[in-house]
Amino acid sequence: MNKSITIKSPATIANLVCGFDIIGLALEEPFDLMTLSFSDKPGLRIRHVDHYSLPEKPAENVAGAALLSLMEKLDDSIGFEMTIDKKIKPGSGLGSSAASAAGAVFAANKLLNNQFTTDDLIRFAMNGEKVASGVKHADNITPCILGGVTIIRSIHPLDAISISSPELFISIVHPQIEVKTSDARQILKEEVTLKKAIKQWGNIAGLVAGLMKSDYELIGRSLEDVIIEPIRSILIPAFEEVKSRCLASGALGGGISGSGPSIFMLHKNHSSAEQSEKIMREIYSRVGIEHKTYVTKLNHQGIKIK
Secondary structure: OOOEEEEEEEEEEEOOOOOOOOEEEEEEEEEEEEEEEEEOOOEEEEEEOOOOOOOOOHHHOHHHHHHHHHHOOOOOOOEEEEEEEOOOOOOOOOOHHHHHHHHHHHHHHHHOOOOOOHHHHHHHHHHHHHHHHOOOOOOOHHHHHHOOEEEEEEOOOOEEEEEOOOOOEEEEEEEOOOOOHHHHHHOOOOOOOHHHHHHHHHHHHHHHHHHHOOOHHHHHHHOOOOOOHHHHHHHOOOHHHHHHHHHHOOOOEEEEOOOOOOEEEEEOOHHHHHHHHHHHHHHHHHHOOOEEEEEEEEOOOOOEEO
16 A cells, blocks of 8 residues: 555636536646645644645634545554645636645545545545535536536435546646636626527537537537626626637637636637637736736546556
8 A cells, every 4th residue: 555645637618608517527737736645643634835824723724724634534653744836826716625625635535545535535525515615516626626527416415427528638727816606606697588598508519519529610609608707707807808819819719717807718729728828828917917827738547647
């Protein structure tokens, strides 16, 4: 049995425009680095080596809460030491909390010779998401663990599905402003019209079909959100300009990553993604907002052992 493991836990994009709380995908970059080791002392101890000043008390830490839920199924004598180096900024909309929660339970399961199922790990990790946002959701956790594109058909009971997809390149801009997931949820309407719901269902179905058929044009046509994006986009400066100019330059489509403030665009190839990144940098430099950009691609594996 291994005594220590280091993993790379990837950023993720949730919702994929029209699939609120349902669809997500894993990214090659950025990723968190996490090391988990068995300890002679029972319980869990956490140490952050990043600069985000996140709580290290296990119950208040996203990774800690997830791992504590797993440890409830183990002998009380088992102990862990965890070191976290976060490269995914909290509040970025790139699944920072999911990377911590999923990475912790994935690493523990590897040390425990895979005694838990994937569904078990998703359920454990959802306890970490609850610490971060107040809600147990799995649209970031599932692609983080499984890789690729995933669908959450149901939370109760859990029904997580991996689907095939073509190669996708992704350009991302992260304006250095904060949009808390909990705040972004509070501004959403509790009811929508049947007309909007029907349009959204059509887009979700079209997106899934487009991904599974490797139909880039269908993917692009389906990347439309008539329910969430019109409300949340007001929290993100220059959102409409970024999206419209990237689409005009050849992007398939895109929108808000998670609850924001990051904006993502999907592409057929790397050069198109680079063009969108150039547009993103130009816009945010002009409006005077600090920002970070990425050009990355779909991560088919999910969490990786370093």
